[in-house]
Amino acid sequence: MITLKQKSPDRLIIGSIMADARDFDGWRRLALGCQQAGMDMVELNFSCPNGYPEKGKGSAIGQNETIAAEIVRNIKADSRITLPIIPKLTPNVTDIAFIGEELAKAGADAFCAINTVPSLFGFDPLTLNPKVNVNGYSTSGGYSGPGIKPIALRCVHDLVENPGLPVMGCGGCTTGFDAVEFLLLGAGLVQLATAVMFQGDALIYRLFSGMMQFMDQHGFDTITDFQGKGIPRIRRFDQLDMAYHTRAMINEKKCNRCGKCVISCRDGGFQAITFSANDIFPCIDPETCVGCSLCAHVCPNDAIRLEETMT
Numbered sequence: 001m002i003t004l005k006q007k008s009p010d011r012l013i014i015g016s017i018m019a020d021a022r023d024f025d026g027w028r029r030l031a032l033g034c035q036q037a038g039m040d041m042v043e044l045n046f047s048c049p050n051g052y053p054e055k056g057k058g059s060a061i062g063q064n065e066t067i068a069a070e071i072v073r074n075i076k077a078d079s080r081i082t083l084p085i086i087p088k089l090t091p092n093v094t095d096i097a098f099i100g101e102e103l104a105k106a107g108a109d110a111f112c113a114i115n116t117v118p119s120l121f122g123f124d125p126l127t128l129n130p131k132v133n134v135n136g137y138s139t140s141g142g143y144s145g146p147g148i149k150p151i152a153l154r155c156v157h158d159l160v161e162n163p164g165l166p167v168m169g170c171g172g173c174t175t176g177f178d179a180v181e182f183l184l185l186g187a188g189l190v191q192l193a194t195a196v197m198f199q200g201d202a203l204i205y206r207l208f209s210g211m212m213q214f215m216d217q218h219g220f221d222t223i224t225d226f227q228g229k230g231i232p233r234i235r236r237f238d239q240l241d242m243a244y245h246t247r248a249m250i251n252e253k254k255c256n257r258c259g260k261c262v263i264s265c266r267d268g269g270f271q272a273i274t275f276s277a278n279d280i281f282p283c284i285d286p287e288t289c290v291g292c293s294l295c296a297h298v299c300p301n302d303a304i305r306l307e308e309t310m311t
């Protein structure tokens with residue numbers, strides 16, 4: 001890390017540390033070590049679900065607000081440690097904002113959300129060995145990548161609202177616009193792991209170019225022009241406008257008559273689409289369509305859009 005900082009003195013370097021839950025001295029020493037090595041901030045890994053919870057650390061700490069707060073309080077009590085302390089949180093809790101509030105009271109400076117989501121990866125259909133096979137057995141492990149982005153966005157949103165400390169968004173970020181989405185919800189930094197594992201670190205140029213394209217399109221000059229702009233657009237369920245209705249409309253120029261929308265609305269929706277032998281295109285009954293959007297999701301040609309209606 002010392003070498004890294006010497007090579008790139010103008011770049012932000014964030015350390016990441018982990019110790020046993022009750023090894024308060026260990027956490028303090030590691031944080032101090034990061035500072036002495038020239039790091040600018042330090043993340044406390046309260047969230048790894050792989051093998052550590054069984055030992056009472058990793059995500060076991062992030063699920064126990066008392067221990068987690070005690071670790072933060074101990075680090076902050078050491079007057080030699082001045083670099084920002086950033087607990088990295090697990091999504092595997094009932095209310096991430098509650099954990100955030102307790103850690104904010106203990107002195108946390110910011111949060112990173114989220115780490116991976118505990119999961120099982122299934123079975124090989126031929127051998128019936130569990131996937132991630134360790135000599136015939138498996139165990140729960142952290143799921144990452146695009147599938148967890150909606151979970152990460154929700155956690156970032158909840159933490160930005162409460163307790164309101166800066167948040168580093170993480171989870172499933174793969175494109176420039178993914179990063180934009182975290183920023184729209186108020187994140188101050190965006191972190192990615194899985195995308196780099198798939199695409200290598202050249203991904204960063206694609207990410208930048210995706211972000212620049214978004215900014216040009218909207219006339220934004222800096223990130224602060226749009227950071228947090230999405231926050232007022234997220235509300236509680238009971239604050240949504242229940243008088244707002246949409247219904248599906250087919251753009252016949254794009255439709256190739258594949259019939260996927262008909263099947264989906266018939267078997268998974270509201271039986272609002274008919275497509276008889278005499279029809280050139282599927283036909284949506286506006287009285288029966290409830291605007292659930294299932295047909296638009298299954299259409300391979302983006303031929304269905306939802307239009308606002310008065311009823």
Ligand SMILES: Cc1cc2nc3c(=O)[nH]c(=O)nc-3n(C[C@H](O)[C@H](O)[C@H](O)COP(=O)(O)O)c2cc1C
Nearest residue numbers: 045114115116144145170171172173192193194195
């Ligand atoms: C193979 C792998 C190793 C990881 N190791 C760590 C780690 O050592 N410390 C940590 O805080 N998070 C670790 N993570 C979690 C990632 O930093 C990140 O929080 C998570 O994968 C979600 O982001 P992503 O979808 O961009 O990967 C790891 C993730 C993966 C997939």
Ligand code: SF4
Nearest residue numbers: 265269289292293295
């Ligand atoms: S929006 Fe829902 S109800 Fe309406 S046509 Fe599509 S699938 Fe059917």
Ligand code: SF4
Nearest residue numbers: 255256258259261299
């Ligand atoms: S799914 Fe799309 S392309 Fe296929 S019939 Fe329906 S509208 Fe047309």
